Amino acid sequence: xxxxxxxxxxxxxxxxxxxxxxDGRKPEEFRDIEIKMxxxxxxxxxxxxxxxxxxxxxxxxxDAMTPFPDSGNExxxxxxxxxxxxxxxxxxxxxxxxxxxxxxxxxxxxxRESGFIDFEKLVIKENEKVWAIFVDIYAVNxxxxxxxxxxxxxxxxxxxxxxxxxxxxxxxxxxxxxxSKDPLPLDRDSMSFNLSAYKxxxxxxxxxxxxxxxxxxxxxxxxxxxxxxxxKISSIQKSGEGAITEEDMNxxxxxxxxxxxxxxxxxxxxxxxx
Amino acid sequence: xxxxSKFTKRSDGRKFDEARExxxxxxxxxxxxxxxxxRSGSTIxxxxxxxxxxxxxxxxxxxxxxxxxxxxxxxxxxxxxxxxPGLSKRSQEISKVTxxxxxxxxxxxEFKGNVVDVFIQIPQADxxxxxxxxxxxxxxxxxxxxxxxxxxxxxxxxxxxxxxAVDVSKEEEDFSEGEGSTDIPMxxxxxxxxxxxxxxxxxISVDELKEAIEMGKIACGKINEIQAKALKEIx
Numbered sequence: 001x002x003x004x005x006x007x008x009x010x011x012x013x014x015x016x017x018x019x020x021x022x023d024g025r026k027p028e029e030f031r032d033i034e035i036k037m038x039x040x041x042x043x044x045x046x047x048x049x050x051x052x053x054x055x056x057x058x059x060x061x062x063d064a065m066t067p068f069p070d071s072g073n074e075x076x077x078x079x080x081x082x083x084x085x086x087x088x089x090x091x092x093x094x095x096x097x098x099x100x101x102x103x104x105x106x107x108x109x110x111x112r113e114s115g116f117i118d119f120e121k122l123v124i125k126e127n128e129k130v131w132a133i134f135v136d137i138y139a140v141n142x143x144x145x146x147x148x149x150x151x152x153x154x155x156x157x158x159x160x161x162x163x164x165x166x167x168x169x170x171x172x173x174x175x176x177x178x179x180s181k182d183p184l185p186l187d188r189d190s191m192s193f194n195l196s197a198y199k200x201x202x203x204x205x206x207x208x209x210x211x212x213x214x215x216x217x218x219x220x221x222x223x224x225x226x227x228x229x230x231x232k233i234s235s236i237q238k239s240g241e242g243a244i245t246e247e248d249m250n251x252x253x254x255x256x257x258x259x260x261x262x263x264x265x266x267x268x269x270x271x272x273x274x
Numbered sequence: 275x276x277x278x279s280k281f282t283k284r285s286d287g288r289k290f291d292e293a294r295e296x297x298x299x300x301x302x303x304x305x306x307x308x309x310x311x312x313r314s315g316s317t318i319x320x321x322x323x324x325x326x327x328x329x330x331x332x333x334x335x336x337x338x339x340x341x342x343x344x345x346x347x348x349x350x351x352x353x354x355x356x357x358x359p360g361l362s363k364r365s366q367e368i369s370k371v372t373x374x375x376x377x378x379x380x381x382x383x384e385f386k387g388n389v390v391d392v393f394i395q396i397p398q399a400d401x402x403x404x405x406x407x408x409x410x411x412x413x414x415x416x417x418x419x420x421x422x423x424x425x426x427x428x429x430x431x432x433x434x435x436x437x438x439a440v441d442v443s444k445e446e447e448d449f450s451e452g453e454g455s456t457d458i459p460m461x462x463x464x465x466x467x468x469x470x471x472x473x474x475x476x477x478i479s480v481d482e483l484k485e486a487i488e489m490g491k492i493a494c495g496k497i498n499e500i501q502a503k504a505l506k507e508i509x
C-alpha cells in the first residue's frame with residue numbers, strides 16, 4: 001500500500017463526504033476503460049487492460065498435463081498474479097507476497113466457480129491427459145483497483161484464446177503447428193468478473209485510484225456471475241482491517257449489483273461481439 | 275424451506291441452523307502468553323499468543339501502535355492426503371484474512387513498536403478450519419490479556435443445492451448435486467455486530483447471500499457464548 005500523507009487521506013475522506021473525488025468522478029463511477037488485444041503473439045490469448053492510468057497485462061497459455069489424481073475427468077486452471085516492481089515503487093522483487101497471492105487466488109476462485117470454463121471438455125484422455133489453462137496476470141502500472149482490472153482482463157484473454165494443436169502420437173502439444181481455430185470451451189452465459197467496493201471514511205467507492213485505495217479501511221471484491229436463472233455471486237473476498245456494518249453490507253450488494261447490470265451488456269458486446 | 279432442494283437433510287442428523295457439537299478450552303499451552311483450543315465436530319484448532327514483544331526486524335515496527343501478526347498452518351497429517359509441510363499460498367492467505375478478522379477486536383495503541391504473534395495449528399480437519407482457528411485465536415488473545423474491544427466468533431455457512439446450513443462439514447462442502455455447494459466463512463464481532471471476515475466461493479444470489487449472513491450472525495452469537503464460558507473457566 002502506498003505511503004500516503006495523512007493530510008491527503010483526510011482530504012480524500014472530506015471530499016467524499018460531499019460525494020466528490022479529486023479527479024471529478026462520482027463515488028460509483030469507473031475510470032475510462034481501454035482494452036488492447038494480443039500483447040503477446042506467443043500467448044494462446046492475451047490482452048492489456050487499463051482503467052485510467054492503472055494497467056494490467058493478462059495472458060493465457062495452455063499445456064497438456066497429467067490430471068490431478070482426484071479429478072481425472074477435469075481440466076486444470078491455474079491463475080497467478082505478479083506484482084513486479086515495474087508497476088510500483090511499493091512492489092519488490094522476490095517470491096510473491098500476500099498481495100500477489102491474494103490477487104491470484106481471488107480471481108481464480110471467481111473464474112473456477114462461475115461455470116464459465118467447461119472443465120470436462122478439457123479432457124484429452126481420461127485420467128491420463130488433460131488441458132491445463134494458465135491465466136497469468138501482470139501489473140504494469142498500479143494506480144489502484146488492480147483486482148477489478150485483473151478479473152476483467154482474465155475474462156477477455158480467455159474469451160479470445162485459441163486451443164493449441166495437440167499431437168496425438170507424441171501425446172504432447174505441437175507448438176510448431178501453431179494455434180488451432182478452436183476457442184476454449186467456455187460458456188458465455190456464465191461469464192464472470194470482479195467488482196470491488198472500497199470503504200473510505202464514511203463512503204463507499206468503486207474503482208479507486210492508488211491514493212483512494214490507500215485510504216480505504218476495507219475492500220470487498222465480489223465476482224458477479226451471469227447465469228440463466230438470474231445473476232449470481234461466485235466469489236467474495238473481504239480484505240483489510242476494517243469491519244462491515246449490516247447497513248454497509250446491503251449498500252455494497254446494491255451498489256455492485258447495479259454496476260454489474262450497467263457493465264455486463266457492454267462487456268458481453270466487447271467480448272463476443274454482440 | 276419452501277423451495278425444492280436436492281439437499282434435504284444432513285447426514286449427521288443436524289438441523290440446518292445447528293452447528294456441530296462445539297468444545298472450547300483456554301490455557302492449553304503453558305509456555306505461551308495465552309492459548310486456547312476450539313473444536314467444532316471433528317475440526318480442531320489450537321492457538322497460542324506470544325507478546326506483545328519487540329518486533330524484529332526493526333524496520334517492520336510501527337512507531338504508532340503494536341501490530342497483530344497471524345500464522346495459520348495445517349499439520350501435515352490433519353487431512354486424508356498428507357499436506358506438504360511449509361508455506362502454501364492457501365495458508366498465507368488464511369493467515370492474512372485471520373489477521374484482518376481479529377484486528378478490529380484488539381487495541382494495540384499502547385504497544386508501539388511491538389508485535390502480538392498469533393500461531394494457529396490445525397491438528398485435525400473436517401472443513402471450517404479458518405473459522406475454528408479464529409475462534410481459538412480470539413480466546414487466546416483474551417487469555418493473554420491483550421486489551422480487547424470485543425470478541426470475534428467465526429463460522430462457515432454453506433449452501434448445498436438450494437439449502438442454507440450452518441457450520442458445514444467436509445462431506446457437505448463436497449456436495450455436488452443440483453447447484454452444488456457454496457462456502458461462506460464469516461466472522462462476527464460481539465459488540466458492534468460488524469462482520470470482520472467474509473469470503474465466498476460457489477454460486478449464490480444476492481437475496482440468498484443476505485439470508486446466509488443473517489444465519490451466520492445468529493450462529494456466531496452461539497459460538498460467542500461458548501467462548502465466553504470457556505474464558506470464565508480459567509483457573
